[in-house]
Amino acid sequence: TQLLEQSPQFLSIQEGENLTVYCNSSSVFSSLQWYRQEPGEGPVLLVTVVTGGEVKKLKRLTFQFGDARKDSSLHITAAQPGDTGLYLCSPRGANSKLTFGKGITLSVRP
Template identity: 90%
Template structure:
């Protein structure tokens, strides 16, 4: 069974601060996805990283896939209250089971 570990599990920061969330595994993944889930909603896909060492940017969010394709990070610059939510990393998928990390619950305080 492929497992994904996320850290930290909880993060409370002030608006304008930077933060990084980590997703680690002992297994190699062909790709990893990051999702954000707001209360009362289903997870929404943010990005897919496929190539080892790949870096993708989505406005103030920067995603990186580790060279060995076992880990990924999400960095948010100048966090805003609208960034508040549960951030989930996931791997697998396609015709195989998707494995989700436990998630990082982020609160950005105005």
């Protein structure tokens, strides 16, 4: 059974600050997805990373897949209140069950 950990669990920051959150595992993955979920809604896919070391940018969000494909990070530059939400990572392995991390609750104060 793969262990999947997202950190930190909760993060409250001021608008304009930068932040980095993590998704770590003991297993190697073929790909990994990041989702954002707002209150009362379902998760929305932000990005999929596939190659070890891959970096993808989505406006102020930068996603990185670890070289060994066991971990990933999400960096937000100049956070805005609209970035508030639950950030979930979901890795994919060859024979592993579909899983999601417990998520990171981000609150950006105006």
